[in-house]
Structures are given as structure tokens and as C-alpha cells.
Amino acid sequence: MYLRIFREQLGYKHRIRANNNEPNPSKGTSGYAATYQAIVANQNLHAQEFQRHRYILVLDEFHHVGEGSKWHKALQPLVDKSVLMIMVTGTVERGDKKAIAFMPYKKTSDGMTPDLSNSEDIQVIRYTRGQALREEAIVPLNFEWGDGEAEWVDKKGERRSVDSLADAGDYTNVALSTALKTGYARQLLTQCSDSWKSYKQNNSRAKMLVIAPFISIARKYLEWLDDLGIKAVIATSDDSKKAQTNINKFKKYYHYGDGKAVDVLVTVAMAYEGLDVPAITHIACLTNIRSTPWLEQCWARAARVDREAKDLKKTGLIFMPDDQLAHDCAAKIMAQQEPIIREREQEQYDRNNGNNGEKDNSKSSENSDNSNIPLNSNLTRSRASDLSSGETIDYGETAKIKSTMQNILGRDVPISTIEMKRIIDAYNQTTGETNSEQIITTKEILTPSAEVDKIRDEIEKYVRSYEGKNKLEFGTINKEIYNFFRKSRKEMTLEELRRVWAWLQKEYPMNN
Template identity: 35%
Template sequence: MARGEADGVSDILAAVTPGGGKSLLPVLAAAHLINAGRIERVVWVVPRDSLRLQAEEAFADPLWRASLGHSLSVRSSENAPDPSRGLAGYVTTYQAVAAAPMLHLKEVSRNRTLLVVDEVHHLPVPSSSLDRNDAEGEEASAWSRAMLPLLQCASLRLLLSGTLERADGRRILGLPYYPAATTHTPEIDLDAPGWAVIGYSRAQALAERSVLPVTFGALDGEASWLEGGRAAGQARVGPHRLGGAVRNTTRPALFTALRTGFARDLLQEAFGATRRLRARRRAERGFGPTEFARGLGKLLVVAPDQASARHYLAMLQSWMPAAQAERDVRLATSSERDAHEALAAFRLLPEPAVLVTVAMAYEGLDAPDIAVVAALTHIRSRPWLEQMIARATRVDPHAGSYTDQQALVFHPDDPLFARFRAELENEQGSAARARKTQRISALTPERVVWSDEEPRAITPLESNAIGLRYALLRPITVARAERARASNALNPAIGCPDSERAPSLSERLLRQRLSATVAAQAAEDEANLCIPRSGNRPHRYNAVLKRVLGKARAAMTLAELEAALAWLERHRLSDHLHLLDGDARYAWSARHRSGGWLSKRPSP
């Protein structure tokens, strides 16, 4: 764009995995486009007041200044006149724009402006039928109505998001969508005129070591509660296991666990892991127990509500000497006067080492020191959970080499969180295919629509933890390499020459390689935004391969299997998805391909 080679582009959409470094993009764009005379000012709008300082820091970062050769600065502004004050631009919030829309519209229209909309998924397309019944939706729609004139007036627009979807299913303001019936899930038109799309998935970020792998500590437990109105009398329910909860017990069991003994047990596990990590890193560096230093690792505690957050704070402080508790543990909630100071200290200073919050710090918080997260929250929407675990996946430059770092997330072992983990692992390519749907039972997750609202008429009684298990969510390349090493160790014949291997074993190995190659192509195409997210993409790609070759793998000879593998190494299955047209079993794929998702794969 700076060289004039992309004059038709006026909108840039950056779908970057949380923690993938999207805050560099506004600096990169401003450094090149202001120098080229394409724009004159930058207006960066963020969803939370706590993120304004981080945006200022992004422009002031000395390493980025040296790398990009720029000397630009922006200032954090509210609604005072002349928000830029002679600098290259300013940073404000959605709330500030909604409070004084004309002030910001004049600033955007006065100069050729690059408008940066951070976490654009916070802005829904206004819908009056939803707004009237939902206070949160009404506030978000007010932000959207105030932001719309700025989007229309800006010379260039840079829209950033780590989660290009909303929990309520509504469309996101400013994004191009395919026309579809209101009952269908909205789909973004990645080939819309005037748009450039940047996709950076978690799988790509892990492969490039831009984010850390995650180890989940899943804590199971039992919970009991009273249910029913006081007039009719309350009945005791439980104990029910969190990990075995079904349709009617998942929400109340989780609600109870987060407010009783189970929460204390999970918090103790996270607190103990943080202490052990900090002690180990102190010993490795030769620091004494009272020396302060960056890179030792910190704990972020995400609570379900403010009352629970204060209870967790008191619990944590009771496990330390008074002086240390006052220094090391802070609370950041919307009702605390010093919440922003606590957030800033947690981000920028060696101490405090523990921060308790509800929602202020879950999204956009750039604190690479965070190594452990205690996920004591009832929210189970996927975008929220992705943002939460991403607080611990940033690479800490003060904590040593990449291989010595790892994010650790402790969470209740309920079916909804387990499903989220399975989806995340599927999309990284660590799992070849989704599990088959089973009937609802005490051993399988519920399949009804989950609501993050708290259950009514519930009185928590007691809960306790009964077991902890760890699971490492690994990048696809590491997972494949480890599976290959394990397979070789269990079967020495794998390392034999082809002539010395039994034909049945050779066929089985070739079929395994075919399956892995098909799954890899499906995962790569989705990561590169060539196909929409879906749990059964390897199944569709396998169907395409069968149509191309005219025979199922189970019926192929050794020579045919070798030929099939050679064909896959030279071709992409996404170029042959038209072979599924007319088959009712794959009507969904054909419909989306015709809409533009599958037919326009990026050039190699």
C-alpha cells in the first residue's frame, strides 16, 4: 500500500490468534503509510480503558522503533479537545466514542486517517429486537452506532480481532458478509472488493514459536446444592461430579463449585504451581527469596463475580505472611478505585505476582510474566475462553529460552470446558478427526445450548476436589513427531526396508500416512482461511480423495496406495471439492464452496 501497489485496498482485516502480536500491526501500518503520505493521523479505538496504555507503549517500544525506523507517538486520550496534541494520533475507547461521537468524528474527518478498531468483535450490527431485552447488548449497540460514522469517514480502516465471532451469533460491525438467511450462521466474505485479509492461526503461531503451548490442569470434583423456591421448600441435590455432569446438573454443579470448597482446592493447586515455578527460576538464577526480578512467572486468577474475587483475594492473602500478601496479591475489578494501577503494576513491575480479576484483565492484557491461570469462571463461550488462556501464552523475554516456558491453566473438569479443549486441539491438528456423537449420559458432555448466565434458585452447599489430571495442548508438528517416535518404538518393523516388511504392515503404514496427509491438508486449508471452521473437514476431504481415486483405501493394493500418496503430494484436495456436488451427504460443503470459501485458495 505504501508503494502504491494496492490502491484498491481501503480495509484490512487481521484475524490474529490471541497473543499472536496483532498490536504491532497499527505501528507497522502507521510507520509505512504516514512516511509514504498515504495517511496523516492514526486513531486507535480499544474496548477497555486498561488497553489504552498498552497501545501507547506499542508506539514507544524502542525495539520496534529501531526495527521499523519510526519516531511516531500516539497519546492516550479521553474526550478532551485536540486529542492528538500534535502527535501522530491518539488512542481512545469505545465508551469514550459513544459519549462524544461528534468530537471523534471531527478528528477522523479533519485528516486522512487510519482508523484502528481493536477487538472489533465487540461491535455488533445493531439489532433493536435484541437491544431492548439485553442491557449488555444495548451498550454494545450504542458503541456500534457511535463507531459507524467513524468507519465510513476514515480513509483507511484496520480491524483487529483474536476471535472473529460473537457468542450471541450476531454479525460484527464493518465486516463484509455473504448474504444469507437470518437463521444461518453469518459468514465473512474474505474476497470482498477493497479488503485485504491477514490470517494468523494458533497453529501457525505455535509452529513459529510466537506463542507458548498450553498445559491444562483439569480438576474434577463433587458439588451439592439446594434447589427450588423457598415457598415450596428446597431440596438437596447431589453430590454430583463435575466431570460426569449431564444436561440438568452441569450449570448448578459448576456454580456451586466456584463458590465453595472446590474453588479453594483449585486455587491452592494454581498457587502451589506458581510458587514452585518461581522458586525454581530463582534457584536457576541464583536469586534470594526476597529479590525482585522479572521473568519469575505470575498467577492470574479469573473469578466468576466480584464477591467471589474478593473472597479469593482473602484466601490467597491468608496463605502468605501479612507483609508479603500486601505486596504480592492485588485485586482488579470495576468497583476497585485502584484497579488500573493494579493492572499496570502487574504488567510492568516484578511485583505483584498474583492478580485476581473478573473480566478486566481477560482480554488484551499484555503481561508476558503470566505463566499460570486459575480459570475459576462459569463462562464457557469459546471466544471468552480463548482470550482467557491467551493471557498465559505470550512468550516472556525475561524467562529464558522458549523451550523452558509453558502456559499452565487450571480449570474445573466439566464437560463444557473439555469440549472447548477438544475443539482447540482439533484445530491445531493434534487430533485427526472429531469424535462420533454419542447419546447423552453421565460420561458424555451435554449437547444443549449452553448459557453463561448463573442458574436461578440455587443455594450452594458444599463441594470438594477429587482428582487432577494434566493434558498438554501441543503444536501439530510436535504432536506428530512424538506419535511417530512412539510408533517406531512399539513396532521395530517400521524402520525396516520395504522389501523386508510384511505387505499387510506396509499397507497399514501407507493408509496411516494417507490419513495424516489428508488431515494435514484440511487443517492447513482452514488455518489459511481457505475453508470455514467445521469439525468434520477430514471426513469431507477423505470423501474427495475416494472420488478422485475411484476406490476406498481399504480396498487398494500396495501399488495403488503408493500411487495415492504420490498424488496427494502433488495436488490439493481443496481443488477437487466440486466432486461432492449433488451428494446430499455433503450439501453443506458444496453450498459453502459455491459461496466463495472453497473456490479461492491463496496462491502458493
């Protein structure tokens, strides 16, 4: 569709074709498309083709091409012979932190980083998440974070356990790996599936993507979905031909219930990036990868605007383990979106106060561990957040909101917890109430442990917000806190946490 639109707007008649390493790749058209794997498999064919004709070379998701890799070596002759090279990616980082081929770098205090400045030979065109949100080219992402407990036997034969993924500390990786292989994963997958099925009653186009940590676990997830009465297909690298067939089935839209619909896809890493299926509304992100570029690409599968569904898809919903590493990845993205959040808040304020949409510029300046044996795990509690606005709902209020909506409607609600809260808050405004707590239940007195959790969470939110607003490198203030108090916040008493809060107000005040 987009190619046809571009062709009409730009007035050209060029066409390209797919090539599977056949002779004469373009076969009379203006060009051809090939995978990196295909180019590596027959390097001479493509190098000779670029000697025969003047080509524009487009490298899609070029961050996959590591410097010095076999892909780099296979592509180099094409780069050398191309008349123009266009490099396209959603991230200029690699999960393994290695350099990206053909990418200019510069030296900074943090080491070598990508050089995204323009020069006589290079033109950099940026399109940020914030711009995409502003132009409504993507939909906001809401998160349902699931906390849980896990138990395993370590490499010394000792039994280990954690009561909370969110507070697992040094045990986070092994606890997460255990949870993704046992009961916790099944419970979170069931939650995501129930939400998707309820959502699908309103939007028949809705599809669900399930990301598993390993191929063997992906097959187990497929069995669990079958137990839930959900027809799903799998796409993994151990059977690439079948995987491509299943991905094509997943991309198609059939009327729900006609027997042909394939609306759920289980994969590991094969289909997460570059999978353009705008109908995806739900992602069960059951992966142990905690690389920001990788997760950002994964979550983006649900951020696509579905033009066919129109207003039936307003958000993408991600079900995610509630571990600190995952929150760190989300926090970096949220920090990038802070200016857009302030813009929206200002626009809403202007509308509410009759400013006709005019902005007040004075205010707007602002991998698997095989040495451990997973025993069992359980999903214990959930909380929610909105990646676009930064709004969060804690464990207690999330439970109360879901319980209230379930009691009122007698069934699962096909919206996120964030959206439920906004409905309740809107209701409260019409009745004179002040917040969602008042419609749900009376506020409980905090126990000492709950107060510790509350202060710890508030400190973390404060730190992330300050770094985002002041464009500080992520983690800067946490290092300062540790250097000053010489103790991890997980080890601090209630009184010590209060001193940290007072120190933050003095050293890093936010006058908002």
C-alpha cells in the same frame, strides 16, 4: 519496545498519544488512542476530529462492537470518514452469537457466518494459533483438569448433588456454579498457587492470574489467597480507577521478596482480554463462562512468550474445572492445531531416523443461577492435557505421577503433569521400560465401572480426533451416534458402548 523496532525497520517517525476526551485529541502528533467507552462518552469530539484530518482507524478487539450497539453507532461516523480501517481481533465470534459491527457476513447452511474472503476493498490477513506455535511466537498450554463433587438446594427446595463435574450431564451448569463458590474452588486455587510458588523458585518473573465468576466471589478468592500467604490485588469493574492501578502494579516486575512485587491478580472479566503480561505462567480459570472465544482469549494470557525469562518459561499452565463444556471449548482449539501436531511428530521422527530434517511429503498430507443455593463441593481428582500436542493423562495416572514425583523429591514439582510424564517416559527409555505405568506401579485390573469410563473416554477422544483430522464440524459424529443408537452415551451399558465403538470403526475408520 515493539513500536521502537517497527519505527527502526520501517523508517518512520510517527508518534501518537493517549486521549481522555480532551479537545484537539492528537495535539500535534500523528494520531491518538482512545477507548470505545471514551468515544461513546463524547461522540461529537471524535467525529469532528475525523472531519478535520485524514485518519487511519484501528479497531482493536473489534468483536466487542456488536451490530446495532451504542458502540457501533458512535464509531460509524469515524468509519465513514477514515481513509483506511484496520480491524484487529483474536476471534471473529461473540459469546452471545450476535453479529459483529463492520464485519462482512455470508449465508451458509449453518446461517450467517463471517466472510473472510478478500475483495477489491478488503484484505484479510490471518495469523492462526498453528502459525504462532510453528514460529514459537507463543508457548504451548498445558491443562490441569480438576474433577469434583457438589451439593446444592434447587429452586424447589430439594437437595441435589453430583459426584463428578465431568459426568454432571444436565446438572453441569448448576454444579459448576456451586463448585466455584465453595470448597472445590478453594482447593483448585490452592493447587494452582502451590504450583506457581514452586515454579517461581526457578523463574522469579512468574505471575499468576485468577479469573473469578463474579465480583463478590473475586473478593472471596482474594481472602483465600491472603490465607495462603500470597500477596494479590484485585481488578473488577465496580472500582475501575483502583482496578487500573492494580493492573499497572501487576504488569511491573520487581525482584521477588522486595515487598513491592505484585505477582498475582484476581479479576472477573475486566483484565482477561488485552492483558499483555508475558510473565504470566499460571491461570486459575475459575469462571463459569463456557464460550469458546471468551475462553480462548482468557487462556491466551498464559501463552505469551516471555523474552526476559527466555527458556525459564516454556509453557503456560491452566488450572480448570473438569466439566464437559470446558473440554468442548478446548477440543475446538485442539482441532485447529492438528496439522502442527503432525508436523512436529514428523520432524521428531526425521531427527530420530537421521533424515536431516527433510520432510516426507507423502506422509504429511494428512452467568449466575440465583435460583439455587450452593451447599458444598470438593475437588476429588485431576487429570492433565497438552493443548498443543493433544496428549492427555487420565485421572489414575495423574495421581500416580504426582505421588511418585512427590515421593522422589519430597516437595511439589514446578512443572506440569504432562512434563512430569515426559521425564518419567524418558527415564523408562534409558532403563528399557516401555511406559510411565511401569515405573509408578503395576497396572490394576479395571472394574466394570472403570471399564465403562475408559470406553466412554476412548470413544470421545476418537470422535474428536476424527473430526479434527477430517475437518468435520465439531459435534457432527456425536449427532450421528445419537441418531443411530437413540440413546445418550451417559445412559449406555458397557455392552452398548462396545457396540458404539465397533460401529465407529466401521463407519469412521482412521487408518493411522
